[in-house]
Amino acid sequence: MPKEATTPMMQQYYQIKSEYPDAFLFYRVGDFYELYEDDAIKGAQILELTLTHRSNKSANPIPMAGVPHMAVDSYINTLVEKGYKVAICEQLEDPKKAKGMVKRGIIQLVTPGTKMAQGPDEGQESNYLTSVAGGRGGYGLAYSDLSTGEVFATTVPNFEEVVNELLSLRTKEVVFAGEMPADERETLEKANITISQPAELAGQHAEISYVEQLLSSPLEKKATRQLVVYLLSTQKRSLAHLQVAESYEVGQYLQMSNTVQRNLELTQSATTGKKQGSLFWVLDKTHTAMGGRLLKQWLSRPLLSKEKILARQEMVQALIDNYFTRENVVDALKGVYDLERLSGRIAFGNVNPRELLQLSRSLNAVGPILDALKESGDSNLIAYAADIDPQEEVAADIQKTIVDDPPMSTKDGNIIREGVDEDLDKYRGAMNGGKQWLAQMEVSERQKTGIDNLKIGYNRVFGYFIQVSKGNVSKVPQDRYMRKQTLTNAERYITPELKEHENLILEAESKSTELEHDLFAKLRDRIKEHIPELQKLGRQLAALDVLVAFAEDAEEKNYCRPTFAKKQEIDIKNGRHPVVEAVLEAGSYIPNDLTMDEDTSIYLITGPNMSGKSTYMRQMALIAIMAQVGSFVPAEAATLPIFDQIFTRIGAADDLYSGKSTFMVEMSEANDALQRASSRSLILFDEIGRGTATYDGMALAGAIIKYLHDKVGAKTLFATHYHELTELEQTLPHLKNIHVGATQENGKLIFLHKILPGPADQSYGIHVAKLAGLPREVLREASKMLKRLEAEGASEINPVSQQLDLFAPAPIAEPEPDPDQEAKDDLLDEISQTNLNEMTPLEVMQLVSDWQKRLED
């Protein structure tokens, strides 16, 4: 509670602060925002501000820190980036006109999930605020990027999936009421996701019914309402740019968990977290920020509908075939600004005159795009153009109203063209007339006084003045001039006549800037009416931008158009890894085929370390993903099934968020695949079992392979160093061995990076260690030990084959009879033979309880 609410201002402060206990309160005082008490202490530390005190005289001075209002954005940004919230408290009336205490109030609560992009670097980033509502049937999820107003909604069955979605979306803030399971809460906190309570809001709000109009699921509606209410109550203004929520089913897209997306480095490198090194980096030839964001979205949600994929492919093909059309479209797209975010700023009320000009220029670029598409003669391109409305009236309205080179600010005038408004022209006439009068006065005063360097000037404090240099002061007519200010080299004077004209000029000026401000706001409101159309146009241009990028990629990087097989078969001719290819010297990537007929589900891949096993596996997944987003793929030819899900266990990329051990992560990822994959899925398993003792690991790997083979049937690439597993080919008909070739020349290992049939003949580990430069002594010792082990392995029973025999049809030895086991087997028989249909629920309960007793005995 307030230590010292002695002054009315501090009383007001404490009152407001009590409503925002979990936010930094930026309290506007004149040209500064001030922070007090704990906010000041903590804020000073984080923002590197000087900590001072209010009213030092008191025994308990209040800690205080301040930031200039001009620079406030960057301070707010820093705090919000760190996961804090900032409540901006403004003076709500002109302090000069206020009677008593200036009225203040919170105009916006900036939170991690509602922070809007600042710099141009953030153009390709989306910042999603996600709202989660639980209920019968799982969880409704709704999320929105406030800067673009897009809203999506979906339903997931359990909280684990909620977390997966939150991580995939890279949400910074989640709005959730109720108890969150402790594990999940911890995961979110580790991922730096702010958890916020839902807000409350009185009154009717058109945004809510508008956004939720197409939703049918009660859970999604609940989540969406909670989302919109939170946005309205933090932003404290109408949000006309919020779009109608688009509901989707997670199963509508190729499903990949957040970990899979990270492992495959779809939008960011797993090691650096940057764009460079990702698939997005290779494919992103988009020319607008909207296109970049959409491409990212597409990559994390590849399609399942063949029809939709083919529609995108058709467009890409058309844009490849019509080179000049594409060039013209690209030229025009370069002039298109971020329509989605401009629409957001218009709705938000913080758009500036220059941005409105950017909008009109963007709209002017649409005409040439449509012309280019229509002139191509291609039916797909023509159809695409036919659906686009270039919003010419909006462009015309802006150009008619705003001058060619307006300032950023709406407060200083010079925004509105001549001829737009009669009153404005009148005020401007008066201002110009007044200024001409001043110029004449300057000339005539020089003549009258004989002072050649007499000047008329202006400053904010004294208004207009006559300036005379020190040397000429004796010539000043004392009866007419009144001295106002003394400078080192000059004196400044005023006359009644001058002040009279000053009043006229200043009045005209202030009226004119006020009017310009109004006219600008009116223009903004007129455009606001068109926001849904502008947003639609933005989406259409973004999609075109991505499709053009795909066409450029295809042509430049020699990608081919994949076809989709009805059966579960893969036939890739000379496939390449798009990212590895891009970083290697041109032409040095060795392409590889991947042919898997309907009857083969597992490729067991062996080969030395560093030979290219991981690359080959990832290549498969990336080609599948590219194909399902509608892009062409890095291969000479490719026929693919449409995969429903992708699972991976690749390398040793630890789960950064969960805090689980490497082996635990490995097993949970394997489990995920075993439990959820279907025969239409793709699984990449790289060295499963490596994280534990050899035999343990090998046994697990073997068992997993057998399960996948017998029960799942998903297309699986399984790389392993357990050479012994290659024997499985003899017992598992749907499994085939392949290996990555390597040869030795003069004791040196040469990687061929070529996939060949059959198992690898040896494992070359020591050679790779040599490449890595390990001391010769270690290498010699390892070679000796290897020889010894190999010799022993040949003479004794090979424990590995023993392990593998666990999966062989017949056991090697009769096990000893075990009375316990026999009792259990009896019980199992009984369970399987019980006919539930003939029993009442009570009887079933009785029976189960009997079984439990027998088990305990």
Ligand SMILES: Nc1ncnc2c1ncn2[C@@H]1O[C@H](COP(=O)(O)OP(=O)(O)OP(=O)(O)O)[C@@H](O)[C@H]1O
């Ligand atoms: N097809 C290829 N053509 C050219 N270079 C390749 C090819 N495949 C892989 N490489 C190169 O070899 C390096 C190692 O490949 P990769 O990581 O796939 O090997 P690996 O067999 O999985 O190794 P490990 O078993 O140690 O994980 C890659 O970084 C890449 O530079």
